[in-house]
Amino acid sequence: MAISFHDRSLISPLLILSKKHVTHQYFIQMVFIPFIVCSLLFIVTYAQGQDQTGEEIFFKANLAYNEGRYQDAIEGYHQLIRKGYRSGQVYFNLGNAYFREEELGKAILFYERAKILLPRDADLNFNLGYALDQTQDAIPKSSDFITQTFFWINNLNLGELFLGFALLNIVLWGILLIRLFIKPEWTYYGVMIFLIPWSIAGLSFGLKWYQVTMDDRAVVLQEQVNIMAGPHSDDTVLFQLHEGAVILHERVEDEWALIRLPDNKRGWVKNGAVEKIIGAAYS
Amino acid sequence: MTSRFRHILFLSMLAILILSASLGYGADITVTLTLDRTEATTVDSVRMKVSVSGVRESTSSPGIQGLENFYVTQGGTSSRVEIINGQMKAGVDYTYFLQPRQTGTFQIGPAELMIKGKTFQSNTVTLTVIKSDQATGSDKGPLFLVSTLSSNDVYLEEQAIYSLKLYIQANVRDISLHPLEMEGITLTQLGDAQEYQSIYNNQSYKVIEVGFALTPTKPGGYVIGPAKMSMTVLESRRRSPGSLFDDPFFHLTTGRPVTIASEPLTLNVRPLPDKGRPTNYIGLVGRFEMTSHLEPSTIEAGESATLTVQIKGLGKINLIPDLNIPSLNDTKIYADQPVLNVTKDRGGIGGSKTMKWAIVPEKEGQTIIPSLTLSYFDTTTHQYRTLKTPSYSLNVLPGQGQRDTPAIGSAKDQGADNTVKKAIKELGRDILPVHTSIKALSQPLSPTRINPMIGLILFGPLVIYGGVFFIVLFRKRSLESQTEITAKRAARKFSKQCRQDDLCANDLLLAIRDYLNEKLGLSLGAVTAHEASVILESRGASHEAVQYMRDIIQRCEDAIYTGQGQSPIVQDLDMVKLIKRIDKEIR
Structure with missing residues (x-):
């Protein structure tokens, strides 16, 4: 079939542009409007994508947890927290994932964070109680x-x-x-x-x-830590604490944190070995 | 109704409402009969109390049985509201004083009371009345101390009750007992001091009685006392007759410190006999009883039965050792923490010790639990005695192959429909699952930092209230100052009008009306002589000035009503001076 050069209906608009036969009206109809439509579609899709991202991450993390991929679940819940989804339920799920990964200290840390937001949640109170039962140190309860x-x-x-x-x-x-x-x-x-x-x-x-x-409680994250008389590795070891022990955090000097027990036993521990429940990561 | 009265009424009603709600309509009603002592002489008075709990007011007096041998005097009725473990309870107490007619042991009670158509019965109590052994003939005065010992001859560690009775006819205060300290003797006070009325040498006294358990720890002869009590005796001091202060209102009392002592008493303490001393004797002295029971007597293998042994009596309960069940084949034994209950009453130091064991047989058959023994020296028979529990046989049926977690006293519970319910077995423990609802992602409100929105919610209402308050205050002040300015201008305006040469009666009357309106913040359309005088008098103007103003207005009215309202009025009146005077006088 022979194509007539002047049959404009079959000629690509770009060809027309190149041929400089385009008018202002053509530009609006053929370039500007599609550009605006595409931009709007992109914005809408992006916005929807942003809304769904939180949900998607949540569902994926829950799926990973249920399939036993606890590290993936932990990463997912942390991603949610970084995005600002700091709900008690997310902290609870993260605590569960750490518990399954046998990181008792972190499990208790996140359960305690969840408890601040969900003080009456029966599941949380049960899991926290159960996790605390697994700890080794008998720390007296502080009478407040x-x-x-x-x-x-x-x-x-x-x-x-x-x-x-x-x-x-x-x-x-x-x-x-x-x-x-x-x-x-x-x-x-x-x-x-x-x-x-x-x-x-x-x-x-x-x-x-x-x-x-003003909550100064912190959780021991390492399996066993030495509590020293001073902020130096060669100081006297006063006592030892084990993972999951909830202690009181007084202050930090260099890489050392001064901690206290409710019965007023005090000592220094490497800062990374404990984490405050109300820390920078939480707030 | 004043604001304060209304306030008090409101708070009282609120308190009554809360109280009524807390008390509960259907509270349990209990009736308790108590005596302040279990032993008295024929000359003592004994306080008896019938306490009714669960009612707020008395409906009828209780009927009490067993009072035939006493003279009974009513001591009044009192209502009470008490808070026990956070629960509020109301009650009514009926007090009586009993004077024994004769010696003997009497059972008093039960007290019966009809409440809301139902009859409630109390417990019964026993009172032993002994003959008064008081000397007669010698008058001991208004204040003296008598000491008595329940027995002068006791064994080592045997309790004797040492009583001190202070007889008082005078007005005394600040009574204190000098501590009695003796080597080889332990004194323990038995309860609080008791107060009652008694007769001594045909005279009525108030008696304060304190009891002690006296326990010798070394054999030998002792002299107890004398016990000493110090107090302040109050004496009346009257002013000299005819003095300005010779009036009952100025009737003063002075205190005189007094110390009185009782007669010393002797006590012989014998060592415990060697004859018949059991090999397992550990030094327990007193009077004891032992009870025991095993529940249930038939169980399945792996389940638990509870053996309970209770030893109670008079003596040093805390010396009772923890009994041990010897180990049994194929049976686990878990001992519970013993419960010690020490009492100190008029009978002496005593109490009970309760021990429990959970017994878990692991195989079917008969498990024999051997008897448990305890030896002590009996102060009634003056012999060593050994208490024994029976030997129990536990019938063990074939179990389900799994052993229960021992739970003392809760092996099985009886259901409401008499079906036997089993304790729930915990087969495993684990954490509960994650939250999966999308609601988990909703942001919780956690205002740890004060942002503008939170600040607005917290402090906004206060700020708005404060702003509106100051606006209202400012407006009120503005209005007041406006009125004040107008009032100040009123006299000046009036003086200006009065200085016109052609001032007629009509104008003068209008000027007076305007002055009163502006000065006093009124809105009078017209003013009569009577009205003006009433207003000025009520605002504190002097009678003379009021009378003068009344005359002027009267003259103006006369001029108006005689058709001379527009004619210039005779200016013999010093209106400006009058207004200045009124201006100063009125508020």
Whole structure:
């Protein structure tokens, strides 16, 4: 079939461009619009890809865990945390994966991190208890006056206490605001009723905030560590701790961390051998 | 209703509401009968209390059996609310004082009480009444101390009860007992001091009694005491008659320190006899009983049965050794931590020791548990005695090949429908699985750092309230200052109007009205002489100035009503001076 050179319908637009027969209208129709459409498609696809990435990583990590590829699962959960998915469930799953990999210290570390966000999660409490049962050191429990007196703050996370206090705060100040203009009797009783729970909620939130931000607990990550009298390798070994022991972290000097036990035994340990529960990685 | 009263009423109602909710409507009702002592003389008074728990108020008085041999005096009724282990309980206590009519041992109770149509019964108590051995004829005065010993001849480690009774007719305070210290004798106080009324030498006294368990640790002869008590005796001091302070209101008392002593007592302590001393005797002295039981008597191999042995009585309970079951073939024995319960009451130091073992036979057949023994020196018979548990036979049926984890006292539980339920066996342990829900990726709220949004939620309401408060305050102040300025200008404006040459009655009346409105923040349309005088008087103007103002307004009104309202009014009135005076006087 002979092709007529002037039959434009069959000629490629690029050829037309090269032939400089293109008009402004042609440019818009044939180049600009497809470019915009492609760009939008790319943006939408990219955006969807970004949303799905977290989910995909989560599902892949869970799949790896269920298939026994615990290192892949650990990498997946860490990737999620780096992307900002710092939920209690992700920390819990990571703790499980480390437990399966027989890294008891890291398992307890991530369970403890999860517990800050999910204090009432029954699975978490069971697994943490089970992991702590596997540890070798009998470390006495520290008696904390705050947690004994305000026992309910152990069962609520910081966000829940914040929401409770914020709600009471708005209601109480709202009623007080109304009383600046009109003073119906119900506002008096309203203030009296909300004042006590507002005070308790405020105090609880403050204490929980202090407890979470000032948490100096750390977990021993190595199988066995020597606790030295000073921050030097040739110092006297005071005592030994084993993987998973939850201790109190005081300060760091060079590569050494000063740690303390609830019964006030103190000593220095190589910094890498312990990790704080509320550390830079967590926050 | 004042604000404070309303506040108190509200808080009281809230407290009552919480209290009522905590008490619980269907709380268990229990009736308990107690005496403050188990032994008394015929001249003593004994306090008896019927405590009803689970009710908030008394409905009827209790009926108490066994009071035929006593003179009974009512000591009042009291309600109580107590918090035990975080649970609030209410109750009513009925107090009585008993005066024995004769000697003997009497059973008192039960007390019966009808509550909400149901009859509740208390326990019974026993009271031993002995004859009073008090001397007669010699008057010992208003204050004296008597010491008694339950026995003057005891064996080594045998308890004797040493009682000190302080008889008081005077008004005393700050009573203290000098410590009695003797080598070879241990004194242990038995409970708190008791107070009651008694008769001595035909005179009524208040008695404070303290009991001690006296345990000799070395044989020989001892002199106990004298015991000494110090106190302050309060004496009335009256002012001289006719003095300014000779009035009951100024009736003063002074304290005089007094120390009194009891008569010394002798005690002979005999060594424990060698005759009949068992080989396994470890020095236990007193009166003891031993009870034991094995539950269940038939089990499957691998299951556990519990053997319980309890030794209780009077004596040094903590000297009782932990009994041991000898090892048995094909049977595991797990000893539980013994439970020691030491009591110190008027009878002396005593208590109980309870020991438990979980016995887990591994093979079917009969497992014989040999008897366990304990030897002690009996202070009643003055002989050595050996307590023995029976030899138990445990019937073991064929098991399921797996041994139970021993659980003392919880081998099997009885279900509500009498079916035998087995303890749950833990076959393995592992962690629970990972969270797979996509909700796991939702970000939790964890406000560890104060960001603007959190700051806004926390402090926003306070800031808004503070802002609105200051705006309202500022506006209120502005209005007040506006009114103040207007009030200050009012006199000046009035003076200016009064200085017009052609001031008529109409204008003067209007000027007075405007002055009052502006000065006092009023909105009068017209003002009469009566109204003006009432207003000015109420604001503190002097009677003279008010009267003068009243006259002026009256004259203006007269001029208006006689058709001369527009004519210039005679200017013999010093209006400016009057207004200045009123301006100073009124608030």
